[in-house]
Structures are given as structure tokens and as C-alpha cells.
Amino acid sequence: MLSGKRIILGVSGGIAAYKAAFLLRAYQKAGAEVRVTMTPDARRFVGAETFASLSKHSVAIDIFSENQTTSNSWTKHIDWGEWADLFVIAPCTANTLGKIAGGLSDNMLTATVMAARCPLLLCPTMDGEMYRSPAVKRNLETLKRDGIHILEPEEGYLASGLEGKGRLPKIENILAKSREIIKENLKEGLLTNKKVVVTAGPTREFIDPVRFISNPSSGKMGVAMARAAQKLGGEVSLIHGPIQVPIPKGLSSTEITSAHDLFEEVKKQADAEVIIMAAAVADFTPADTSDQKVKKDQADTSLSLQKTHDILSWLGKNKQNGQILIGFAMETENLIEQAKKKRARKKIDWILANSIASKESGFATDKNTIIALSEEYQQTFSGDKEIIAEQILNMIFGDKA
Structure with a gap:
């Protein structure tokens, strides 16, 4: 305890x-x-x-x-x-x-x-x-x-x-x-006896055994959301890529590498009452990979890519009765407009939008500014990631549940 x-x-x-x-x-x-x-x-x-x-x-x-x-x-x-x-x-x-x-x-x-x-x-x-x-x-x-x-x-x-x-x-x-x-x-926790799945961190799409496509996500925001859900009494399962922060003690976790791995693991746990997709999932993966390191003098200078699974859209299409789906949106411009479109397109309940244009928000920082959007509601949260994660979940499952 x-x-x-x-x-x-x-x-x-x-x-x-x-x-x-x-x-x-x-x-x-x-x-x-x-x-x-x-x-x-x-x-x-x-x-x-x-x-x-x-x-x-x-x-x-x-x-x-x-x-x-x-x-x-x-x-x-x-x-x-x-x-x-x-x-x-x-x-x-x-x-x-x-x-x-x-x-x-x-x-x-x-x-x-x-x-x-x-x-x-x-x-x-x-x-x-x-x-x-x-x-x-x-x-x-x-x-x-x-x-x-x-x-x-x-x-x-x-x-x-x-x-x-x-x-x-x-x-x-x-x-x-x-x-x-x-x-x-x-x-008295807002998530007591509820299964909560949280994804966190980046995915890695390997070109060969030593090279991959990825992003700067540290996993801080996703882990903060998992800890906040745990604090509210949820039975939390964390699915994470190669993160740079420690996993909270007492938290069930599964490590994945690629977007495909993440999709397969999310499907296994898709019966959760709450799913929070905070992971920074790669949109593209190499169409062809090599089992051996590709030598520089033998490599092609172009890389053929294919789209990864749209996990959030899959969840929206397969949404269960009473299930709450929460996604994230990172944009460099037109943040609110793009986030609203994404929430509607993915058919999810909430989208948490944050800009990566500021040094005090986004990847690998301790602080963040997030705009939480539902179909009828909008609220902005700023501060330490751990604190605003709790504020966001209290808002979603408290006053606005």
C-alpha cells in the first residue's frame, strides 16, 4: 500500500x-x-x-x-x-x-x-x-x-x-x-477498481540492427499519467517503449520496441475501462529491413517507408460501452484546431494537446502545457508534468466524467 x-x-x-x-x-x-x-x-x-x-x-x-x-x-x-x-x-x-x-x-x-x-x-x-x-x-x-x-x-x-x-x-x-x-x-478514488492502460515513451522502427527511426520522447508525461491513475485507485498497466524515467514501484509494466509491438500489446489489453495513449508512436516504419548492418558504401541514399498501424483509430472503431479513450496530440502550429479534428477523426473521448514549439513544453521536459479537449469542454493545464497529470485526470473523472 x-x-x-x-x-x-x-x-x-x-x-x-x-x-x-x-x-x-x-x-x-x-x-x-x-x-x-x-x-x-x-x-x-x-x-x-x-x-x-x-x-x-x-x-x-x-x-x-x-x-x-x-x-x-x-x-x-x-x-x-x-x-x-x-x-x-x-x-x-x-x-x-x-x-x-x-x-x-x-x-x-x-x-x-x-x-x-x-x-x-x-x-x-x-x-x-x-x-x-x-x-x-x-x-x-x-x-x-x-x-x-x-x-x-x-x-x-x-x-x-x-x-x-x-x-x-x-x-x-x-x-x-x-x-x-x-x-x-x-x-474514494475516482478510478478505484477500474483497469487503466497507459502507453508511454517512443517507439523504435529499426532499419538494421544498429539504426532506427524514432523521436525524442522521454516517457515523462506517460509515466506521470500512469502514476496519477494509480493515485486515483486505478489498476494501472503501463505499456512503454525505451523510456528515460524510472517506472513507479508497484506498477505493472510491459516493455515494447516498435509501433507494431505496441499495437499487439494494446489489443491484448483493449478491454480496459480507461486507455490513455500517451506514447509517441512512429507514423512510419521502413518498408524493408536488413538482418545485418548496412555498410555505408553499400547503402542506398533513399529510404522507403510505410505507414504504421493507427492504434488510436483502431481503439476508437472498437470502443466498448462505457470505455474512456484519451489520446495525445503534438503540433507545431494550429494546435487546438488540429487537436479537435484529430479527436473527432479518431472517435475518442478526450484529446490532450500540447505544443512542441516551446522549450518549456513537449518532449523530455519536466514541465508541460496541455489543453484538454472533449466534444463540449476545453481547459488548459500548465506546470510540472506529474502535477498536471493528476489535475487532468481529476477533471476528466471528477467534474466532467
């Missing part, structure tokens, strides 16, 4: 902060990707470098930092809030607990809480008398009414030297609660 999930780990300034490093590793061993945000006081117990080294990501601490590396570092709480599947604060001190209950956001951790679109799990950790105080009790009740998950602390020996309720729960208990929350969230 944690495999492939994206988790923000918040660390506030309590003695149990050192245990958060072990919690981070436990999430990673379960297959999750983890990013860490700390309160400034948490650095008194564990250095940010420890979490940066373990997570392979920079640690978010200050909203406005003197060491900002990019102009938009101060908006990291917004980006992370959209990125995460779950936000866990362990340990969560009485101070941080009170700030969250009161809606305060004076550091990057509390600001990210305010911006988060995912479930929030708090692990209150403090001295027993503090935990029993009227103020903490009021704050806990407020947080529970707000729908925030609370994992109560355990009894035991505390940093004060006293015995009481206030210890950080065992790591396995935090993981179990995290799995429970994610499972509950998936039950």
Missing part, C-alpha cells in the same frame, strides 16, 4: 526527532518516496543534512531562506502540498500541534500543512503532563473535527525522566496507520 506513494515527513523540535530518520528509512524500504520538512527548532536535535542525505531531496525549513537556490523556493510548500499522497508529522510537539490547530503558518512545515491536498497524520510527542493539559486536549479535538488523523502517543519512559503517555509510537505502528489512511483514501 505504501509502494510508489509520495510522503512528506514533517519533523518538529522534540527529543524524538532523531527517530524520524529511522521512520524515513522504513517508508523508503516500503517503496515510498519521502521528502522532509523541519521546524527550525528540530535542527537542534537532528541536522538537516541527515534527512537530505537519506531522502536524496533538499530539506524544507524556512519559507524565506538566505540560501535560496531558485527564485521560487519560497513556494515549495505549494508544490509539495500538491505532490504528496500523505503528510506525516512525527514527532509533532505541543507547539506545532497548537499552530496547526490555530491555522498558523510561520515556518515551511506549518505552511505546507495549510497547502496540503492529501491526508495529514500527526504523531503528538511530548511530556505526559503536557499531553494531558487542557490546551492540548482542545487542540486535539479541533484537529479531529477538521478530519486530521491522530496517532496517540505510547506510554513509557520520557525524556523528562518521568513515566507517562507521550512517547513517539513504534515505527511499525506509524507505518500501519499510514497504510490504513492511504487505503481509506483509495476507496
Whole structure:
């Protein structure tokens, strides 16, 4: 249940902060990707470098930092809030607990809480008398009414030297609660119990064993769509060419090479409730191929080509009742006009159009600008591919399903 999930780990300034490093590793061993945000006081117990080294990501601490590396570092709480599947604060001190209950956001951790679109799990950790105080009790009740998950602390020996309720729960208990929350969230997923096929990356049409026709597709957008469908509870099958991005853990995948290979695999899985054709499929393939490398001095200077199968048209002609077909269109000019014609011609439900004329959109970039078009609807999405993939699927299967 944690495999492939994206988790923000918040660390506030309590003695149990050192245990958060072990919690981070436990999430990673379960297959999750983890990013860490700390309160400034948490650095008194564990250095940010420890979490940066373990997570392979920079640690978010200050909203406005003197060491900002990019102009938009101060908006990291917004980006992370959209990125995460779950936000866990362990340990969560009485101070941080009170700030969250009161809606305060004076550091990057509390600001990210305010911006988060995912479930929030708090692990209150403090001295027993503090935990029993009227103020903490009021704050806990407020947080529970707000729908925030609370994992109560355990009894035991505390940093004060006293015995009481206030210890950080065992790591396995935090993981179990995290799995429970994610499972509950998936039950409400827009694609729960639906089979979703996503194609990604380029195809390669070989001329001989060492030469081929292809395109610059990295597979980033297709993999982002697969991850977004997985996050919405779909049973996702990824069919991909030679991509340049890792396949999300827990995702079923099949690797193909040519347009013909892709067509054969799509036909096998054409009964899926949702098919997203994000692959950059070659329109042409060599009419004649050689089993041996063609020598330069023996080669013809012209290459005879033939059209590949139009997979999207085949899907449109063989569309099943209730099936949703989503295609992509890449153009250098007249983007919307060409995309509308393509959607109608292919007989599919949605076309996602993006221009390859900009350096910030299209092949091999981390960002994209996509115009989603149906017969009656049009909306533009811009930003990181992973984020807009989620926004697009939420739009298609939510308000506009």
C-alpha cells in the first residue's frame, strides 16, 4: 500500500526527532518516496543534512531562506502540498500541534500543512503532563473535527525522566496507520477498481540492427499519467517503449520496441475501462529491413517507408460501452484546431494537446502545457508534468466524467 506513494515527513523540535530518520528509512524500504520538512527548532536535535542525505531531496525549513537556490523556493510548500499522497508529522510537539490547530503558518512545515491536498497524520510527542493539559486536549479535538488523523502517543519512559503517555509510537505502528489512511483514501478514488492502460515513451522502427527511426520522447508525461491513475485507485498497466524515467514501484509494466509491438500489446489489453495513449508512436516504419548492418558504401541514399498501424483509430472503431479513450496530440502550429479534428477523426473521448514549439513544453521536459479537449469542454493545464497529470485526470473523472 505504501509502494510508489509520495510522503512528506514533517519533523518538529522534540527529543524524538532523531527517530524520524529511522521512520524515513522504513517508508523508503516500503517503496515510498519521502521528502522532509523541519521546524527550525528540530535542527537542534537532528541536522538537516541527515534527512537530505537519506531522502536524496533538499530539506524544507524556512519559507524565506538566505540560501535560496531558485527564485521560487519560497513556494515549495505549494508544490509539495500538491505532490504528496500523505503528510506525516512525527514527532509533532505541543507547539506545532497548537499552530496547526490555530491555522498558523510561520515556518515551511506549518505552511505546507495549510497547502496540503492529501491526508495529514500527526504523531503528538511530548511530556505526559503536557499531553494531558487542557490546551492540548482542545487542540486535539479541533484537529479531529477538521478530519486530521491522530496517532496517540505510547506510554513509557520520557525524556523528562518521568513515566507517562507521550512517547513517539513504534515505527511499525506509524507505518500501519499510514497504510490504513492511504487505503481509506483509495476507496474514494475516482478510478478505484477500474483497469487503466497507459502507453508511454517512443517507439523504435529499426532499419538494421544498429539504426532506427524514432523521436525524442522521454516517457515523462506517460509515466506521470500512469502514476496519477494509480493515485486515483486505478489498476494501472503501463505499456512503454525505451523510456528515460524510472517506472513507479508497484506498477505493472510491459516493455515494447516498435509501433507494431505496441499495437499487439494494446489489443491484448483493449478491454480496459480507461486507455490513455500517451506514447509517441512512429507514423512510419521502413518498408524493408536488413538482418545485418548496412555498410555505408553499400547503402542506398533513399529510404522507403510505410505507414504504421493507427492504434488510436483502431481503439476508437472498437470502443466498448462505457470505455474512456484519451489520446495525445503534438503540433507545431494550429494546435487546438488540429487537436479537435484529430479527436473527432479518431472517435475518442478526450484529446490532450500540447505544443512542441516551446522549450518549456513537449518532449523530455519536466514541465508541460496541455489543453484538454472533449466534444463540449476545453481547459488548459500548465506546470510540472506529474502535477498536471493528476489535475487532468481529476477533471476528466471528477467534474466532467
